[in-house]
Amino acid sequence: MKLALAILLCKAIRFVGKLVGKGSSLPGQIALKFCPDALGRVKLPPYVVAVTGSNGKTSTVEMIAAVLRSAGKDVVYNAEGSNQIEGVTTLILTHCTLGGRMRGDVLLLESDERYARYSFKWFHPTHFVITNLYRDQLTRNGHPEWVYDAILPALHQDTTLVLNADDPLVSCFARGHEKVRWFGLEAWDGATAEHHGVYDDGAICPVCKEKMEYTLYHYNHIGHYRCPSCGHCRHTPDFAATGLDLKEGVLELDGDTRLALSFRSIYNVYNILAAWSLCRLCGVDKAVIARVLGSYILKNGRMVTFTLGKHHGTLLTSKHENSVAYDTNLRYIRDWEQPCTVVVMVDAISRKYFTGETSWLWDIDFDLLDAPHVERVVLCGKYVNDLALRFAFSRISREKIACYPSIPDAIQALERNGEEEIFVVTCFSDRDKLLDKVKREN
Template identity: 50%
Template sequence: MKTAFIIMVSKLLYKIGKVIGKGSSMPGKIALKLDKNILRKIKLPEDIVVVTGSNGKTSTTEMICNILQKNGYNVGCNTEGSNQTEGVTTMILNCCNLKGEVKKDVLVIESDERYLRHTLKFFDPKYIVVTNLYRDQMTRNGHPELIYKIIKEGIDEKATLVLNTDDPLSSLYGYKKDNVVYFGMNENNLSTKENTSVYNDGKYCPNCKTLMQYDYYNYAHIGGYHCENCGHERKEPAYAVTNVDLQTGEITINNKYNISMSLRSVYNAYNMLAAFAVTNLIGVDEEKIVSELTEYVMKNDRVQSFELNGHEAMLLTSKHENSISYNQSLTYLVKEKKDCTVVLIVDAVSRKYFTSETSWLWDIDFELLKDDCVKRIVLAGKYVHDLKSRFEYADIEKEKIVAFKNLDDMMRDVKTNSVGNIYVVTCFSDRMKFMDRR
């Protein structure tokens, strides 16, 4: 009876919250206060997928849900809500009837990497997907090795792990384990023999700190590696990108299926692969997955195309405090090979918390912009001086770079002096400051 009451309260609060525009954590928070073991009393479906990791959680979760829904599964999912314990609780209780049964075939849950260990105290997922582990929001996450350990505390022995075999850190969860399915990208025409990034977090084996041997890199420290000391290595993936054609924007999966990517970026190919793997494990036919992935247009608006004073323009939302996310945007725009102006804005480091920490700017490969197609670079925002300091050492012609602390001045310059296409590379916390000034 009490369980039914809590479910009712949570559902009601959720509805009220929706009307008054509140976030999705509050109902779950109150439900957990009323009974901290509430989720243990709920009858959950057998198929529960949890997606965690540094980058690509939301995209991967979205794709998994979409493929499942299009194939007739009734899916419960938190892509639009909070990914911490409270938000997950809200979502699950929302999927319940008053008898405490979740009336869904599958639950797909995006989990914040720091909260996974708390969230998974209350239920046992069948699949845990770890997309990757990168330097991300270090001001609150500490560093990737720490996040590795924190996630590990939450991983249930019985769960099947779906891991990125190309990432030496997150793939370590599968070390000497059987219950693991790997996805990855084979060496291809975009792979390089050397790591050209400003840092290399794959240089030493995360397991035993021996110098890691790399055969190739796909980007950053993502690639083909093996450790001669402890044997930690890239395992042959069951789900693999076997070819990449950036001209046509197509990737080939398992030598068989060609899928065109809405955004021509290898980074997103990993999210597709993870979604392919999980949905196939749940039981969707490969052909059906392929057709959904082909037709699928991302719901999230991280990439937006628009026109600005006669210039084709594109917003490439990148995460502050996350160098790989920035590198992804920079790599993309340079590979497009169009004459362009690149706008970089660092005005508020985070929208969720206060910090003036900008050390992460030094981890971004701004050197990528040393390319003939980049005609002009506009630096802007409160932390423009820190950006400028970083660019002092990026070996890019000074004449190409202009800087504005004031965003109105920036916009005036972008509107009048831009050359070629305009790419706006900035974070959720700052992107509307550009978009609203158009």
């Protein structure tokens, strides 16, 4: 009876919340106060899939949902991104009968990496995808190894771990765990023998703390590695990207399936690879996965095209306080090779909390914009002076750089001048300050 009342209460509050455009976490929060062990009492679907990591959670979950639905499965997932225990509770209880049986074939959960151990206290996923671990939101997360320790208690021995073989820290989750499947990217023309970036989190083995050796780098510390001291090394992937041409936008998976890349980014390759791996483990045919992923355009706003005056523009959402997210999008711009202007916007560092801490700007490799086709760099927002100081230490010509404390002033200046491509690099906390003043494209 207590569970039924908690479900009813959650459904009612969620219904009211939808009417006012809010309420993805509050219903679950209240239901948990009424019935703290509600998640341990409900009957879940046969597949319970969790996805966590520093980057790629939302995009990977969205692609998995699209593929599984195309394969005829009824998928319930947290499309609104409420990925802590309260949001997870709302999602599960609102899709339950009053008897406590959840509807659907698959429960698919994006899980905040810091709070996964709370979300999975009462139940455990059948499959747990871990995309990567990077320096991310220093104010909240500290070092990636701290995040690793936060995720570890959430992993159950009966859960199949689906791990990024190319991330040396993520691969540590397999230690002492019997049910592990790996995904990874094989050698390709864009891989390098040397590390490129401001810092190297792969320099030291996460197991024994001795020097790590790499045969190739895909980006940052993601690549093919081996520790000569303890033997910690990249595992052979069960699911592999066996061919990649970013310029042509072609990806080959498991040696026999080719698909087109709608977004030609190494980030997108790993998100697709994670989604491919999970969907194959769920029994979906390769042809179905390739058909969906090869033409899929993300709905989560990570990439938005727009027009501004005579300019065509592209918004590349990059998490503030996450240098790897920025570096990946800057590489995309570097490889564009057509005349363009780049806008870097930092006005509010986070949507979740206030901080004025900007040391993360110094971890970003802004020298990637030191390219002839980058004609202008526009810095704008409340933290424009922090940006200007950081760019003063870059190789980019000072004549190319313009600074605007006001975002509307920067947008007006761009609208009045030129017709080259514009790339805007900013975070979810700031993107609508641009999108509200431009014309979005389909």
